[in-house]
Amino acid sequence: MKKLTLLYLSLLVGVITHAQDHSIHQKETDTLVTHLDEITVVGRRKLSNYRQEKTLSSIDEYLEKSNRVTMIKRGNYAWEPTLNNMASDRLSVTIDGMQIFGACTDKMDPITSYVDVSNLEKVTIASGQEGTENANAIGGGIDLKLPESKYYNTGLKSSVDLGYETNGNYKTTGADLVYSGNRLYISGDGIYRKSDNYDAGGNQEINYSQFKKYNISLQAGYKLSDHDNIDATFIYDKATDIGYPALPMDVSLAKATIGAIAYTHRSESTFVKNWETKLYFNTITHIMDDSKRPDVPIRMDMPGWSDTYGLYSKIKAKTQKHQLSFNLNAHYNRSLAEMTMYPNDPNENIMFMYTWPDIRTYYTSIYAKDQFYISTKEKLSFTARLGYQTNKIKKETGLESLQIFYPQISDSKSRILTSFSANYTLKHKKTDFSVGLGYGERAPSVSEGYGFFLFNSFDNYDYIGNPTLKNEKSAEVNFKTNYNHKNFKIGIEASYFHIYDYIIGQNDDSLSPMTIGANGVRVYNSLQYASIFNTFLNASYTLNKTLSLNTSVGYHYGKGSDHNNLPLISPISYLAEVNYSLKSFNAALQVNGNTNQGNHSVFYGEDQTAAFAILNLNLGNTFFIKDNKLILKYGIENILDTHYSTYADWNNIPRQGRNFYINTSYVIQ
């Protein structure tokens, strides 16, 4: 560790002295806009504004910067994104339009954990029914966009990244290499991350919070003609020795292989501007075990597998007033998870069950979107999606085990899923305004439909899936307005979801829990309805070119028809920051907090989380060394070493205490 610190110091000194002579000759092309629904990963090589303080931050840290996204944490790795206070079951999370489903029955491997920031160009976050471009969803869509092949003929370009954080002795090493020719584009990158246990505020070590992961991605594109090109992507992501301090089990292996091949036809002169057809597959292995825990009531292994094969064909077309897009997509997924328990009496047979009894999902759908530009100021947009989904229980044992609870069910169930939205936008010089309506449906997730004794350590209940669940349906209204005056900008956005047949686990006292020490069993069922409301107020003031202020406050509400609060609904959240930025230097001081969680759900096993506020300082420099560029990002997170946890921290696991970090990227052009 000393060596590394020394290395950084010498690098820093050397670079600063060297860099003085060089004028800045390249304009930064940051396009990241804080409060837009689309946030863009600017790439590790560019000095971005305060939204990406760390060039080497994980996707999780990165997503957390978005207004509407909060991350559920079960440890220091693989956080689960929620959008509009809705978690993965209600979202469509895709990698460049590709469907991919976690293989863990306990949501320990959200999709976002199987890619790395280094793989991505941007993340598109769309709220509610606007986020249904790739699948039916209720809360919205998160699409992790991979970079497109660029035929710039710039030749070879490479960069090296190093990162170190004191809290958890967290090291990151990455490298990437890009070749861009006239017809051929090849890029490859690799990143390795390793962290020990982190410390919460007050130097409290959080045991089982370590992780280790590497990610390799390869991308190649070939231009067949001026209008046609073919692309191939391959990502291999492997994490090992991942601790989950908030859970009774850890993960010894989480591995994903993602592959895709796409053919794109582009044309500016015809009605159809862009036609992309992609074939893809991904396969995930997730091995959960408790071999590192000294005291457990019973030893168990819980491996899971998820394989998805799919294709989509997207067309973008344009007329003078209309911008149309169509997406025809289909996928097939196989989800299998099992549990083996080893009795304390070695003479007894091992105990076994399928927790996901080999569920096959077949999904086909069609999506259309029309953006109608009524005038230069007004726009109307419509989306519609029609999907057909069939679930099949492949394992006879799986069907028979679920028939213990639902004697009447058969091995398959089909559903039709629809979604519509309409949005009106009005833009003036100083103000803009948009209002939208939406209706959408979703099918239950594999766990909600077919899970078998899935233990949830959050409320300490075993969950049983329910194959007879109705589709969940959401009616949604959203509203957004912004006002600019000189250097001052204020914006309000709000969305309200009225969700019919809201799927949630409900107590069944007649059932006996399987997990030793569990409070009981909950069976997924439908509430008549639930209401979720989110609103944000954003304001920013730009004093001059270099100094700006920015604040954001969010209010959230979630209640079921039974008058109980919904679980995992954020209390009032706020953020305030001061940014100072020059062309080659930036600094941001940030306060970030939640109020006391008064809306916690006692009924669903939540306790109240106390208010907190933390202070962060982020700094960044860019230096040019001949043609090459060095980017430094450094700062202190949680400066005051506050001991805190948020409402989204599983079992109130405390978050990181004070952390000094430094990220460096060296770009060789």
Add this chain to the structure above:
Amino acid sequence: MKLKYIVPVLLLALFTSCSSDDDNDIPPVNEVEDLIKVKDITNDTHTIELYTKSGKFYTGHNDISIRIMDNSDKKYVESATISWNPMMQMETMSHSCPKSEVSKVTGKNTVYNGTIVYQMTGMNGSGWSLKLTYTIDNQEYEAEDTITVLQSDKQNVTTVTGSDDTRYILALIEPSTPKIAVNDITVGLYKMENMMMFPVVENYTIALDPRMPSMDNHSSPNNQDLAYDSTQQMYNGKLSLTMSGYWVLNLKLIDDKDTVLKGEDITDSHTQSSLYLEIEF
């Protein structure tokens, strides 16, 4: 190179064709297919073959098939009336056990079938003998020999004294191959009238509460208490097993007047009934 493969094939063909030349009859239908012989009991005139699925006798419920071969012409007898009597010889006394009648298996010419519930066994499976009395063409014969009855791993039969001071024997018949599902459960219930008589008890109820002791006495839903089936002369119910492993089937024996004769409800403090059977898979 290729000869290496051709030669054995040729030889095999030659050998099989030769052997089939010797057989000029149509091969007889094997009526004891899937069964394994446990023992032959012989007398001067006949050899009595005893078969079970496993080829052994175990404590608990045994499904036994019988063939009688005429020692003189080696042919199997097709019309016999058979009765049997298993006996346990103990140090101070001897007793029999619950048994069904022996009847001809429908659709078969030479096989007879019945069931015996061995409620216990001696050291190394010793102590039991089986006496067969059979009539062929009005002529009565007898054959007797000792048999080996092995101890089952799990308690699939139990002998208890009810609150009515009667000794009852309960034997698990089905599921013989349990699975993670709702299983059909069948239990035989017998009363020990005396050392020799173990008649089927009719119209009682057997309450069922399956538990996994290793999993903090986890139970399962949608079980169904066992009720008497007069045609089968057994008790049938439903047994839900949510996972594989070791299960204790906690039982309560309830008579036709709703009096609990044996067994208790399972609570946090009372984790196992005094009347139970076991399953492990």
